[in-house]
Amino acid sequence: MRVKEKIIEIVMMCCSFVTVLTTIGIIVVLLVDTVRFFSEVSIVDFLTDTQWTPLFSDKHFGILPLLSGTLLTTSIAILVAVPLGLIIAVYLNEYASAKFTGLVKPVLEILAAIPTVVYGFFALQFVTPLLQNIIPGLQGFNALSPGLVMGIMILPYITSLSEDALRAVPGSIREGSYGIGATKFQTAFRVMIPAASSGIIVSIILAISRALGETMIVAIAAGQEPKLTFNPKESVETITTYIVQVSMGDVPQDSLEYRTIFAAGLTLFVFTFILNNISFWMRKKFQNKYE
Amino acid sequence: MSRNKRHSKSRLNDKAFRIVGLVCTISALIILGILLVDIFSKGFNRINWSFFKSLPSRHASQSGILTALAGMSSLIFFTIIIALPIGILAGVYLEEYGKRNRFAKFVEINIANLAGVPSVIYGILGLTLFVRMSKLGNSLLAGALTLALLILPIIIVSTREAIKAVPGSLREASYGMGATKWQTTSRVVIPSALGGILTGIILALSRAIGETAPLLVIGALVYVPFIPEGPKDQFTTLPIQIFNWTSRPQAEFIVNAAAGIIVLLLITLLLNGIAIYIRNRWYKKMRY
Numbered sequence: 399m400r401v402k403e404k405i406i407e408i409v410m411m412c413c414s415f416v417t418v419l420t421t422i423g424i425i426v427v428l429l430v431d432t433v434r435f436f437s438e439v440s441i442v443d444f445l446t447d448t449q450w451t452p453l454f455s456d457k458h459f460g461i462l463p464l465l466s467g468t469l470l471t472t473s474i475a476i477l478v479a480v481p482l483g484l485i486i487a488v489y490l491n492e493y494a495s496a497k498f499t500g501l502v503k504p505v506l507e508i509l510a511a512i513p514t515v516v517y518g519f520f521a522l523q524f525v526t527p528l529l530q531n532i533i534p535g536l537q538g539f540n541a542l543s544p545g546l547v548m549g550i551m552i553l554p555y556i557t558s559l560s561e562d563a564l565r566a567v568p569g570s571i572r573e574g575s576y577g578i579g580a581t582k583f584q585t586a587f588r589v590m591i592p593a594a595s596s597g598i599i600v601s602i603i604l605a606i607s608r609a610l611g612e613t614m615i616v617a618i619a620a621g622q623e624p625k626l627t628f629n630p631k632e633s634v635e636t637i638t639t640y641i642v643q644v645s646m647g648d649v650p651q652d653s654l655e656y657r658t659i660f661a662a663g664l665t666l667f668v669f670t671f672i673l674n675n676i677s678f679w680m681r682k683k684f685q686n687k688y689e
Numbered sequence: 690m691s692r693n694k695r696h697s698k699s700r701l702n703d704k705a706f707r708i709v710g711l712v713c714t715i716s717a718l719i720i721l722g723i724l725l726v727d728i729f730s731k732g733f734n735r736i737n738w739s740f741f742k743s744l745p746s747r748h749a750s751q752s753g754i755l756t757a758l759a760g761m762s763s764l765i766f767f768t769i770i771i772a773l774p775i776g777i778l779a780g781v782y783l784e785e786y787g788k789r790n791r792f793a794k795f796v797e798i799n800i801a802n803l804a805g806v807p808s809v810i811y812g813i814l815g816l817t818l819f820v821r822m823s824k825l826g827n828s829l830l831a832g833a834l835t836l837a838l839l840i841l842p843i844i845i846v847s848t849r850e851a852i853k854a855v856p857g858s859l860r861e862a863s864y865g866m867g868a869t870k871w872q873t874t875s876r877v878v879i880p881s882a883l884g885g886i887l888t889g890i891i892l893a894l895s896r897a898i899g900e901t902a903p904l905l906v907i908g909a910l911v912y913v914p915f916i917p918e919g920p921k922d923q924f925t926t927l928p929i930q931i932f933n934w935t936s937r938p939q940a941e942f943i944v945n946a947a948a949g950i951i952v953l954l955l956i957t958l959l960l961n962g963i964a965i966y967i968r969n970r971w972y973k974k975m976r977y
Binding site: 402403406407409410411413414415416417418420421423424427428431482485486488489490493494502504505506508509511512513514515516517518519520522523524550553581582583584586604607608610611612613614617618638641642645646651659660663666667670671673674675677678 | 706779783796808810812814841842900905907928954961
C-alpha cells in the first residue's frame with residue numbers, strides 16, 4: 399500500500415514537471431539557434447540596423463523595423479482597451495445595477511472566446527474598408543485597423559481583471575468615502591481606483607503582453623513589410639507575422655534565414671517574459687492587501 | 690459660493706460619467722454585434738450541405754471544409770488524449786500533495802509564465818522538438834503534441850481551482866474512515882471536483898480549436914485534399930482553411946472564409962456555453 403501511494407505521488411510529480419520541461423525547452427530551443435545566428439550576424443547590427451531584409455539578396459538583420467511594427471500595433475490596441483476597459487469596469491462595479499452587470503459580463507467574455515483568425519478577418523474585411531472611407535491615404539494593409547481590433551480582443555482581459563480588483567476593495571472603504579460626503583464619481587476615481595491600482599496595473603500588463611504576442615490579426619491585416627515607422631496608416635510587419643511568414647515559406651532549414659525566426663522569437667519571448675514576471679510579482683505582493 | 694460651485698461640479702461629473710460609462714459598455718456590445726452581423730451577412734448563404742462535404746478546390750464555389758473539419762477533430766482528439774491525464778494529475782499534485790513545498794511553488798511560478806508565452810513561440814518549440822528532432826514531420830501527432838503543451842497550463846490551473854473548492858470536511862471524513870491519501874484523492878476529492886475540472890477542459894478545448902499560429906509554424910498545410918487517417922498523416926484545420934481563404938484576393942473565397950467562420954464560431958460558442966452551464970451547476974452543488 400505504502401509503495402503504491404509513493405509511486406502514484408512520483409508519477410503525479412513527473413506530470414507537474416512536464417511544465418518545467420516545457421519552459422526549459424522553449425528557452426533552450428530559442429537560445430541554441432539564436433547563438434548560431436549571432437555567430438554570423440553581429441549583435442550590434444541586430445539591435446541598430448534599421449532594415450530587416452533576410453529574405454532578399456541584400457541582407458540586413460536589424461530587428462528595429464519588426465519591433466516598431468509590434469510596438470505600434472500594441473500601442474494602438476492599448477490606447478483603445480485601457481480607457482474603454484477601465485471605464486466599463488468602473489461603471490459596472492460602481493454605477494450599474496447588479497442585474498445589468500450580470501447580463502453584460504458574460505456577453506463581454508464572448509469577446510475573449512472568439513478565435514483570433516476571426517478578428518483578423520473582421521479587421522481586413524470590415525474595419526479597414528470602413529476606415530478607408532474616413533481616413534484618406536490609409537493603405538489596404540495598415541497598422542491602425544488590426545491595432546483597433548486587437549484592442550477589442552484584449553478588452554475583456556482588462557474589464558474582468560480590473561473588476562475583480564475593484565470588487566476586492568472592502569465595502570467599508572467605499573462607505574467611508576460616502577460618509578464624508580463624496581459623490582460616486584469622487585469615490586470611484588479618488589478612492590476605489592487608487593485602492594485597486596495594483597490589480598488594475600496587473601490587468602494592463604497582461605493585456606500588453608497578450609497584444610505583443612498576438613499573431614493572426616496582424617498577420618492577416620497589417621501586411622508583411624518590415625518598416626521602421628510609427629505611421630499607423632502604413633503597412634507594417636510584427637515579429638509574430640514574420641515568424642509565420644518564414645515558416646510558411648520554403649526557407650531551407652539550417653540556413654541563416656531559418657535562424658532569423660529564433661532570434662526574432664527570442665526577442666518577443668524576452669519582452670513577454672519580463673512583463674509576465676512583473677505582473678506575477680505584483681499579484682503575489684498585493685494579493686493579501688485587504689485580508 | 691465657491692464651495693457650492695465645486696459641489697455642483699462634482700454632481701455634474703457624476704451624471705456625465707453615468708452616461709459615458711453606459712455608452713462605453715453599450716459600444717463594446719455593439720462592436721460584438723457588428724462583428725457577428727458582418728460575418729453572418731457575408732457567409733450565411735454559402736452554408737449548405739455540400740460546403741460540409743466538399744474537399745478544398747481551386748474553385749471557390751466547389752470548395753468545402755470536409756478535410757479541415759476532419760483534420761481538426763483528429764487533432765483535438767489526440768491533443769486531449771495527451772494533455773488530459775498529464776494536466777489533471779499535475780493539478781491534483783500541486784493542490785493536494787505539494788501545497789507547501791518549494792517544488793510546487795516553483796512549478797506555480799513556472800505555469801504562470803507559460804500561460805503568458807505567445808502561442809507562436811509554442812509553434813517554434815513544436816517545430817524544433819517534434820517536427821525536426823523527433824522526425825514526426827508536419828503530422829497530426831506533431832500538431833497535437835504542440836497544442837497539448839499549449840493547453841496544459843489551462844487544464845492545470847482550472848483543476849487546481851476546482852480542487853481548492855472541495856470542502857476540507859469531505860477529506861477529513863474520508864481520512865477518518867481510514868482511507869489513504871490516494872484513496873481520498875481519487876474517490877472523494879476528484880469526483881467532487883469533476884464539474885470544475887470538466888469546465889476547464891472544455892475551455893482548453895475551445896482554445897485549442899481556435900489556435901492557428903502555432904500550427905502554421907509547425908507546417909500544417911493550407912491545402913489538404915484528403916482526410917487524415919492516422920497520427921502520422923498531414924492535416925489542415927478549420928482556422929487554417931479560413932486564414933487561407935481570407936488571404937485570397939477573390940471575393941468568392943472571402944464568402945467561403947465567412948461561411949467557415951460561422952461554423953468555427955458556432956463550435957466555439959457552443960463549447961463555451963456548455964462550460965458555463967456545467968460550471969454554474971457545479972458551483973451550486975459545491976455550496977452544500
